[in-house]
Amino acid sequence: MHIGTFTERPYASLAENEVYRNASFFGVSNKHFDPKVGADLYHRYLDQNVAAEDLGFDVIMLNEHHANPFTMGAVMDVEAAILAARTKRVKIALMGNPLPITDPLRLAEELATIDMISRGRLVAGWVRGAGSEQIANNVNPAYNRERFNEAHDFIQQAWTRPGPWRYEGKHYHYRHVNPWQKPYQQPVPECWIPGLVSPETVIWCAQHRYPYLALATFLEPTMEMWDMYADEAERQGYQAGPENFGYLQKIVVAETEEKAQELGHAWLYGGGQPAFARPEWMFPSGYNTKAATARLAKAFTNPETGDVALASATYSENIDVEAAKRATLATYKGFQDSNQFIVGTPKSVLPKLRHVMETLRPGIFICWHIEGGTVSQEDAMTSLRLLGTQVLPEMRKYAKELGLTSPDEVKPGSRPLPASGKRQPVVGKISRAAQ
Amino acid sequence: MAASEKSAQVGGATLKYLEGGSGAPLLVLHGELGFPGWTDAFEHLSKTRKLIIPLHPGFGVGDRIDWIMNMRDQACFYTRFLQEQSLAPIDVLGFSLGGWIAAEMAVNNAAQFRHMALVAPFGVRPPSGEIRDLFATPTQNYIDASMFDPVGAPELSKLYGEPGPKQYEMWEDARAESARLAWAPYMFNPSLPHLLGGVKGLPTLILWGKDDKIVPASTADVFATAIKGAQVELFDKCGHMPEIEKKDQFLAKLTAFLAQ
Numbered sequence: 001m002h003i004g005t006f007t008e009r010p011y012a013s014l015a016e017n018e019v020y021r022n023a024s025f026f027g028v029s030n031k032h033f034d035p036k037v038g039a040d041l042y043h044r045y046l047d048q049n050v051a052a053e054d055l056g057f058d059v060i061m062l063n064e065h066h067a068n069p070f071t072m073g074a075v076m077d078v079e080a081a082i083l084a085a086r087t088k089r090v091k092i093a094l095m096g097n098p099l100p101i102t103d104p105l106r107l108a109e110e111l112a113t114i115d116m117i118s119r120g121r122l123v124a125g126w127v128r129g130a131g132s133e134q135i136a137n138n139v140n141p142a143y144n145r146e147r148f149n150e151a152h153d154f155i156q157q158a159w160t161r162p163g164p165w166r167y168e169g170k171h172y173h174y175r176h177v178n179p180w181q182k183p184y185q186q187p188v189p190e191c192w193i194p195g196l197v198s199p200e201t202v203i204w205c206a207q208h209r210y211p212y213l214a215l216a217t218f219l220e221p222t223m224e225m226w227d228m229y230a231d232e233a234e235r236q237g238y239q240a241g242p243e244n245f246g247y248l249q250k251i252v253v254a255e256t257e258e259k260a261q262e263l264g265h266a267w268l269y270g271g272g273q274p275a276f277a278r279p280e281w282m283f284p285s286g287y288n289t290k291a292a293t294a295r296l297a298k299a300f301t302n303p304e305t306g307d308v309a310l311a312s313a314t315y316s317e318n319i320d321v322e323a324a325k326r327a328t329l330a331t332y333k334g335f336q337d338s339n340q341f342i343v344g345t346p347k348s349v350l351p352k353l354r355h356v357m358e359t360l361r362p363g364i365f366i367c368w369h370i371e372g373g374t375v376s377q378e379d380a381m382t383s384l385r386l387l388g389t390q391v392l393p394e395m396r397k398y399a400k401e402l403g404l405t406s407p408d409e410v411k412p413g414s415r416p417l418p419a420s421g422k423r424q425p426v427v428g429k430i431s432r433a434a435q
Numbered sequence: 436m437a438a439s440e441k442s443a444q445v446g447g448a449t450l451k452y453l454e455g456g457s458g459a460p461l462l463v464l465h466g467e468l469g470f471p472g473w474t475d476a477f478e479h480l481s482k483t484r485k486l487i488i489p490l491h492p493g494f495g496v497g498d499r500i501d502w503i504m505n506m507r508d509q510a511c512f513y514t515r516f517l518q519e520q521s522l523a524p525i526d527v528l529g530f531s532l533g534g535w536i537a538a539e540m541a542v543n544n545a546a547q548f549r550h551m552a553l554v555a556p557f558g559v560r561p562p563s564g565e566i567r568d569l570f571a572t573p574t575q576n577y578i579d580a581s582m583f584d585p586v587g588a589p590e591l592s593k594l595y596g597e598p599g600p601k602q603y604e605m606w607e608d609a610r611a612e613s614a615r616l617a618w619a620p621y622m623f624n625p626s627l628p629h630l631l632g633g634v635k636g637l638p639t640l641i642l643w644g645k646d647d648k649i650v651p652a653s654t655a656d657v658f659a660t661a662i663k664g665a666q667v668e669l670f671d672k673c674g675h676m677p678e679i680e681k682k683d684q685f686l687a688k689l690t691a692f693l694a695q
Contacts, residue, residue, distance in 0.1 A: 135570075135571055138618075138619060140614055140615065140618035140619070141570070141614060141618075142611045142612070142614035142615045142618070143615065279573055280571050280572055280573050280576075281571065284570050284571055284614075285569065285570040285607075285610035285611050285613060285614035286570075286607075286610065286611030286612075286614040286615065288607070290604070290608070293603075293604055293607045293608075294600075294604055297600035297601075297603045297604050297607075298600060301599065301600050306597065306599045307597070307598065307599070308598055308599065308600055308602075308603040310573065310603065311573055311574050311575045311598050311602075311603050311606065312573045312574075312575035312576050313572070313573045313575075313576050
């Protein structure tokens with residue numbers, strides 16, 4: 001199993017009332033941003049990722065969002081290039097580059113550069129980008145999936161087909177494709193796809209034999225999606241295994257339960273993780289496919305009135321900040337009960353982690369370790385150190401015992417189907433029944 | 436509804452349209468939210484005119500046409516529809532986004548129209564202010580912003596009052612196709628004001644609510660300046676949909692103009 005770390009790299013000095021008042025991280029004015037504070041934070045997060053390598057983690061994961069104090073990684077590839085030079089061993093997983101909003105030729109060059117500087121430790125990851133990314137970058141959301149597919153296929157070609165050649169696609173056009181930056185990993189870098197259990201993406205991943213990394217989603221829908229992946233894998237003629245699946249788990253570890261709970265609360269900073277929660281920014285025109293719109297319409301219809309909640313904005317300028325805070329705090333215990341947050345001492349978090357590992361059987365496990373408005377560098381480093389020294393070795397034992405193979409141990413998509421042609425289960429049945 | 440659905444083959448694609456009423460044909464081009472339903476204005480007009488209302492492809496009823504990627508493509512598609520159905524020359528009435536399509540058709544070939552009435556059309560950049568962003572506004576909020584007084588327009592709740600899942604899906608379809616056609620520049624074509632100057636000899640009426648919060652009413656001047664002889668009618672205490680908020684005045688001005 002690959003075990004990694006991740007933080008959103010928030011602009012943590014933002015007063016959280018600003019986020020509550022705006023009912024979203026996205027949209028808060030950048031007048032609150034101080035570049036001197038930003039400089040300190042970038043160094044803090046870079047140092048933490050370097051420390052993660054020293055503590056024995058296999059992967060450091062970065063992400064990208066724009067115009068958003070929740071994540072300072074708007075230019076993730078720059079951070080990745082620095083980490084490529086400052087680390088020696090870890091995989092650098094970019095989860096992910098939002099293809100529709102980028103210039104794919106430039107992206108092919110950037111990623112190949114990072115792969116060379118790291119001498120082959122890049123894990124590329126492709127995403128559609130949240131609705132707000134389309135707005136912040138002014139890229140037509142109605143062509144989001146078309147652009148995603150076309151940019152993906154173009155980049156594979158740019159990396160593998162000797163140039164120069166000309167490209168005339170639907171959304172992208174190039175006179176002269178001949179990048180002099182080619183991936184260190186041949187023919188193309190390793191690739192995992194992060195997602196929030198969108199069925200279209202899960203199926204696409206299975207077809208491309210890309211590992212699918214579920215981003216801290218609830219266990220039950222995650223299992224359904226992994227079954228869907230495995231079914232598609234069967235249609236494609238292979239058996240999915242742990243190497244096809246990754247999971248991102250929110251986790252806080254401290255020396256005492258009390259301290260862990262105190263830090264756990266920090267996760268509710270600014271209203272918790274649904275950072276793009278206003279429908280006008282989550283779902284700009286055409287961002288969802290017709291099938292996804294139909295699913296949403298059904299899911300958000302009030303059975304009593306027949307109204308669709310997403311048809312109108314819930315945001316009000318007169319928001320009651322204190323009431324919103326109370327409502328957010330009230331969710332804290334429930335998130336722990338459902339394993340969305342695992343909070344405790346090294347000893348108390350291990351059985352919960354084992355439960356997740358047995359249930360989902362992932363070959364990649366990323367610990368989303370604590371960052372929030374009030375979390376000090378010292379507390380964050382303590383959590384990371386305890387994870388590395390006391391939790392990680394035990395997780396490795398579990399992984400071995402449970403046969404949770406990483407993509408380095410078994411090439412994703414290389415596992416043959418049983419002679420019957422019918423696939424084996426990919427998720428743990430016993431834990432599922434126990435849920 | 437006092438109209439029947441028909442379809443025609445245009446450029447290898449299927450165009451669905453509604454036909455209702457009797458009299459001289461009147462082409463009606465609906466707005467960015469899709470066909471709104473058989474409004475009181477349509478009912479009134481259909482007593483003396485045969486309304487022909489194309490359901491823009493991809494706007495919730497007809498399938499979208501992959502190769503239509505901007506408003507001029509859409510306009511050329513309708514020009515071909517009129518030709519092949521032997522409907523030109525015809526009177527045209529265009530609402531909002533549909534007004535923009537009509538204006539694009541007129542700059543392609545003004546002779547395909549006898550009269551052109553545009554109701555708060557998109558298509559040109561407002562001289563001051565901005566066009567409200569449909570693509571980052573939930574539809575219900577957008578409709579409310581389309582009114583000077585959402586509460587004081589009873590027909591509004593009849594048309595849009597209780598959106599269920601089906602209505603939501605149709606709106607999302609319409610918003611998506613609007614985005615495909617007019618994401619950027621947002622809802623205008625920089626060349627249109629220049630080309631509108633070439634529209635000559637076509638009687639034109641521009642109708643606008645003075646309190647339009649979707650497209651600032653000052654935009655009417657751009658059309659009136661560009662199209663020689665165009666008349667402008669502005670309605671007091673009225674938003675983006677005078678056909679709903681100022682129905683009687685709207686119909687009086689429109690029918691008088693069409694009878695000229």
